[in-house]
Amino acid sequence: xxxxxxxxxxxxxxxxxxxxxxxxxxxxxxxxxxxxxxxxxxxxxxxxxxxxxxxxxxxxxxxxxxxxxxxxxxxxxxxxxxxxxxxxxxxxxxxxxxxxxxxxxxxxxxxxxxxxxxxxxxxxxxxxxxxxxxxxxxxxxxxxxxxxxxxxxxxxxxxxxxxxxxxxxxxxxxxxxxxxxxxxxxxxxxxxxxxxxxxxxxxxxxxxxxxxxxxxxxxxxxxxxxxxxxxxxxxxxxxxxxxxx
Amino acid sequence: xxxxxxxxxxxxxxxxxxxxxxxxxxxxxxxxxxxxxxxxxxxxxxxxxxxxxxxxxxxxxxxxxxxxxxxxxxxxxxxxxxxxxxxxxxxxxxxxxxxxxxxxxxxxxxxxxxxxxxxxxxxxxxxxxxxxxxxxxxxxxxxxxxxxxxxxxxxxxxxxxxxxxxxxxxxxxxxxxxxxxxxxxxxxxxxxxxxxxxxxxxxxxxxxxxxxxxxxxxxxxxxxxxxxxxxxxxxxxxxxxxxxxxxxxxxxxxxxxxxxxxxxxxxxxxxxxxxxxxxxxxxxxx
Numbered sequence: 001x002x003x004x005x006x007x008x009x010x011x012x013x014x015x016x017x018x019x020x021x022x023x024x025x026x027x028x029x030x031x032x033x034x035x036x037x038x039x040x041x042x043x044x045x046x047x048x049x050x051x052x053x054x055x056x057x058x059x060x061x062x063x064x065x066x067x068x069x070x071x072x073x074x075x076x077x078x079x080x081x082x083x084x085x086x087x088x089x090x091x092x093x094x095x096x097x098x099x100x101x102x103x104x105x106x107x108x109x110x111x112x113x114x115x116x117x118x119x120x121x122x123x124x125x126x127x128x129x130x131x132x133x134x135x136x137x138x139x140x141x142x143x144x145x146x147x148x149x150x151x152x153x154x155x156x157x158x159x160x161x162x163x164x165x166x167x168x169x170x171x172x173x174x175x176x177x178x179x180x181x182x183x184x185x186x187x188x189x190x191x192x193x194x195x196x197x198x199x200x201x202x203x204x205x206x207x208x209x210x211x212x213x214x215x216x217x218x219x220x221x222x223x224x225x226x227x228x229x230x231x232x233x234x235x236x237x238x239x240x241x242x243x244x245x
Numbered sequence: 246x247x248x249x250x251x252x253x254x255x256x257x258x259x260x261x262x263x264x265x266x267x268x269x270x271x272x273x274x275x276x277x278x279x280x281x282x283x284x285x286x287x288x289x290x291x292x293x294x295x296x297x298x299x300x301x302x303x304x305x306x307x308x309x310x311x312x313x314x315x316x317x318x319x320x321x322x323x324x325x326x327x328x329x330x331x332x333x334x335x336x337x338x339x340x341x342x343x344x345x346x347x348x349x350x351x352x353x354x355x356x357x358x359x360x361x362x363x364x365x366x367x368x369x370x371x372x373x374x375x376x377x378x379x380x381x382x383x384x385x386x387x388x389x390x391x392x393x394x395x396x397x398x399x400x401x402x403x404x405x406x407x408x409x410x411x412x413x414x415x416x417x418x419x420x421x422x423x424x425x426x427x428x429x430x431x432x433x434x435x436x437x438x439x440x441x442x443x444x445x446x447x448x449x450x451x452x453x454x455x456x457x458x459x460x461x462x463x464x465x466x467x468x469x470x471x472x473x474x475x476x477x478x479x480x481x482x483x484x485x486x487x488x489x490x491x492x493x494x495x496x497x498x499x500x501x502x503x504x505x506x507x508x509x510x511x512x513x514x515x516x517x518x519x520x521x522x523x524x525x526x527x528x529x530x531x
Contacts, residue, residue: 030296031331031389042284046388048329056332071328071335076384077286077302121328123388125300126283
């Protein structure tokens with residue numbers, strides 16, 4: 001299958017350095033302390049945050065910081081073909097959950113909440129590539145909505161490499177090309193990477209190109225997330241009769 | 246979990262016919278529906294009833310019919326509690342709840358293998374007798390639970406089925422009856438079949454406290470009430486299923502009272518659902 005045409009267009013008509021359409025909504029559920037949905041193209045993720053509250057078990061809690069827990073689930077109908085057994089408990093799910101947890105644990109000022117616990121719930125409604133990046137972005141928005149203080153904002157993107165072209169934000173079809181794939185989660189203001197995972201054999205120069213593209217992608221996503229959060233706050237302020245400058 | 250004082254308060258509200266959110270005993274919460282949000286599905290619907298929030302995706306897949314009902318299609322129903330619903334619906338408690346909800350929905354749809362008397366005409370899903378049929382996979386996801394889950398789930402299932410389009414299949418002619426006939430899927434959405442939902446019931450949850458009967462209870466109200474019943478009602482008003490929820494044993498008189506309340510309420514709710522579906526379909530077209 002040809003993933004990039006000679007004119008430099010991808011199968012869905014995007015250019016190699018183009019993100020899919022971003023959409024997000026903050027504060028979608030009244031029952032959670034914080035919640036958000038994040039869409040990138042057809043990938044759609046909901047995240048909720050409960051807490052910080054007193055930790056369930058004293059054994060797991062820590063006296064100098066809050067612990068973060070993450071539950072991840074992918075719906076039966078998320079992907080093209082229906083998965084017989086969604087795995088809460090399978091290894092892939094456990095790894096995804098732990099990656100999201102780590103990213104948020106690095107970002108939340110956990111030392112402000114000793115003996116506390118923060119629960120993250122991540123639900124993937126539709127999976128069309130870049131799922132983990134979408135999960136991290138959604139979780140960050142939900143934590144921000146819950147008013148939990150953070151070191152910085154996170155933004156995450158995925159970069160693939162097919163037919164000697166680095167491709168930003170690859171979708172499901174492009175994933176079937178089995179090229180190398182790089183996930184980058186960035187603290188956008190401090191310009192520090194908190195999660196980098198790379199799968200597939202790749203030479204150092206290519207990797208450098210991919211990382212550079214991923215960084216640009218993260219910054220673009222970060223800008224969008226920041227704008228959305230500001231708009232959300234603005235709306236809240238208007239409702240409460242406050243003015244934000 | 247709510248304390249005994251709050252329980253007393255809620256019960257007092259039932260007696261005075263005014264509930265903590267200002268509703269009377271036979272008022273329901275605002276209902277909203279959106280259709281066709283999930284691209285990978287043949288049909289989908291999201292239903293919010295107050296702050297209860299569920300999403301249902303229907304997928305039509307090709308499969309083989311069961312040996313004892315060669316002329317019928319298949320039906321699979323699953324319910325899952327999303328981690329978004331909160332830490333309390335996780336783990337074993339959540340799993341038990343999911344199974345219970347799935348079983349209730351299955352019974353309400355009366356998915357009898359023979360297809361007779363069933364809410365869905367499973368025979369319409371058959372493609373080649375004894376060989377190939379459509380299998381409808383109905384997957385429900387509970388995003389937020391605040392009481393009357395079965396009401397919201399049944400409404401979403403009905404709406405999702407109404408939204409479902411099954412592609413037309415052309416069966417190639419074969420000379421030898423034992424030979425596997427060739428199937429040709431028609432991709433044109435204009436030719437796709439719809440599912441007949443005219444007999445699909447919706448479930449009405451009724452709570453009882455002394456002689457007060459309460460419809461569409463919130464999670465707190467369900468906990469405070471003496472007992473809850475889930476009654477599946479057809480569009481005609483006929484009862485086609487009944488499941489007793491939590492709580493104390495129920496007297497025959499109360500049961501009758503609940504049934505007649507559900508029978509009155511069911512068609513009204515269906516009208517509201519019909520309107521919601523129509524307006525959701527309108528907004529999709531524009």
